[in-house]
Amino acid sequence: MGASWTRPARLVTVAFAVAAVAGTVLLLLPASRTPGSPADPMVAAFTTVSALCVTGLITVDTATYWTPFGQAVILALIHVGGAGVMALATLLALTVRGRLGIRGALVAQAETHASSLGDVRRVVGRIVLVMLVVESLVGVVLTARFRAGYDLGWPSALWHGVFHAGSAFNNAGFALWTDNLMPFVADAWIILPLVVAVVLGGLGLPVLRELRRGWRRPSRWSVHTRLTVNGSLVLLAVGTVLFWLFESGAGGTLAHLGPGGQALGAVAGGAFPRTAGFNAVDYALVSDETETVTTVLMFIGGGSAGTAGGIKVTTFLVLAYVVLAEVRGEPDVSIGRRRIATSVQRQALAVVVLALTLVTTSLVAVMAITDLPAIDLTFEVVSAFATVGLSTGITADLPPSAQAILMVLMFVGRVGSITVASALALNTHHRHYRLPEERPIVG
Template identity: 40%
Template sequence: MATRAMRPRGRFDQRSWLGRARDALDGLVKHSPSRFAILIFAGLILIFTLLFSLPIARAGEGSSAPLHDALFTAVSVICVTGLATVDMATYWSPFGHTLVFVGVNIGGIGVLTLASILGLVISRRLGLRAKLIAASDTNPSRIHVGPVAERQAVRLGEVGGLLATVAISALVIEVVIAVAMIPSMLIAGYDWWHSTWYSFYYSAMAFTNTGFAPNPGGLAPFVDDYWFQSLLMIGVFLGSLGFPVIFALARAWRQPRKWSVHVKLTLTTTTILFVAGAAMFLLLEHANPKTYGHLDAGPTIYQSFFMSMMTRSGGFATIDMHDLYGSSQLVSSMLMFVGGGSASTAGGIKVTTLAVLFLAAFAEARGAPSMEAFGRRIPRDMLRLSVSVVLWGATIVAVSSIVILQITKAPFENVLFDVISAFATCGLSTGLTAELPPSGVYVMAATMFMGRVGTVTLAAALAASQKRQLFKRPEERPIVG
């Protein structure tokens, strides 16, 4: 009898311990999911920094990597940036490259979404709190107090389906692109083992919008392989759309009328920027002998589209960014600053933020009382959020640029290009990042971290809890413009 009485109590004690642990985690998440996200990002960066610091992670000499190089690589990997202070292809050992491959997939999926998936696996169900965490990753406006008025791309009750879509789509897309890349690797002269490994590596880097290359020389062996470059563009495009858009297209890709405003704005703005960026590169660089001046018309047009896609957050390049004209570098910086879609592997202020700002300007020019798009009214709260994102992003870029300029005394255009690339987690560089002293490396790492965590999430995490004000102060209009 005593034995029987003790067994249920043991099971009860075990459940109580797990329950207390879950309550503690729930209490941490309850106050601010955004702060929880930052803690997870910081924790992962710390773990990968320690791993990259191990002698086994470095190739050749057997000595460990310096702290600033290990930290910068860890931040660049987890934040899926693609910038590097070392030659990624030769500096790291096979163990180090494995860390890079695993890290970019973790960072690309998004730590909030990953945490929700782990919670679902552990508890075998997705509770309300976990749904709120995942929803805040797919729609940053949910982190603010109060209801969200606009129709969402993914509703709270559909988060479970979104998580399955995230895992399945990431796996399927990377595998399909990797298999399609293998013939190009074999043609380039690599054996079957290296062809397979490089293909999966490039596929992961394209879908996560990272831009690292595992082979010495990077894209040099594939500069005339338009099949391989097209696969990179497809991977970058799909990764930059955002998982809510992929989820919506998977459900109703034949029924555009059922797409939400978020999906339509993302697809429309992405297409416009892709075509406009290609047109600008074609116009500005067609006579540059160091970039496209020696190419025929067809390859010049193709490379212009390739560069337009990669400056949106892809990070791959067939030319040296330092060889671009100053006007083209400015266009690249503008495209990088915008980035890709919300809840995607891309960085930047996001295309929907830019779309809301243009819709607001258009509505103001017409004298319309509200913003409208695709037969729907967009609440003014989204305009305030968009302005906050742009101002916060511009502040990060400005402060980082001033500090880097003071440290390096490098040309302004090169500093601005690399800082925006770091903030937007793009990965393109004029060569400045690889030459930074340790103090500059730490500043650039902080820029990457703030860019990947997200301007909205970071601002909400740093701000105090919103207070409900039961009165209104007298109104007075300042002179603007």
């Protein structure tokens, strides 16, 4: 497995690195920046990595620093990152399930582990089709609303509709407004279409395909689809309720809104951290409770083989079922009428431990070079690793060394999480013997 895995993983890393360099060069062009905006290589590189890794963290105002050409480059990078990661994750998932081969001579085959170029074309074609359909529908609604409700001309309304629809489906979180989505927190025609696009993009192509074929028969869903859909709904509900409880009271960021506006703001607060990165409120003003809950939601993330980041809902729920089985004293971990393989349980544990190790190490490193509050730095680091893009507004205030750490986190969180999870699943060795058992004291 070693040679067959390391070569594709290396090619994936190189491909993303090349795209990052190309994006940085394009954003350094004078045509990408508005008059008076300096040509800062660090700003261009950070923005490129953030867009390519569909994160949304920014060190400059997207609306005023970049020209329409620069914004178009960012949108193109978002789609390259979103579609590329969805294709990579989907085909690696199929490889793990044994539906596709693992050998291929072409770069495209090596990158996606497809058994033939036709496999790559079919999967990428489906992803592009789903992306176009969802973004087109959401873009039409947003364009009409921007035109009718905010007095934008048709060209400007269309550009804003297309950009935000693409940013939402790819869970990127980039916005063409200085205050992101805060001016629209009470506008259902803006918030709800974006929430729908974020959720659909975060579910992943395998889940969307299964829902299209049998959405009326949940009993026939695979365990993966059941975990992804039900887990996403529960986390969305929990996040929405907690956001409303913590932010609707006196002094909260939703306190000035009516009941309808508070409901929309709470839905946005529950949906966007997993992992779109849009902010309908100012996260620099939210309570510590909201910041903590949001950090947890960001770390969990969305569905596998989608545009969302984090450790993924399925990973989190598999471990939850492991704990439940252990508490009950059951020998097997079962979900519905299916037993979960021990190898999957170990893979889930490995993913979480590796993620916690990376986040903790990065957090300590960032804390060592800045004196900003620990809770805000934790929020920032988890947001970068989970490719969310939410921030309390400290990104631009971080020193270049800390921003470089965030760039590495975004890259590893976007590409590394997929390749590591798939490598763990594919790295199966069968011994012809078993060693004597011993039980160390645990707890």
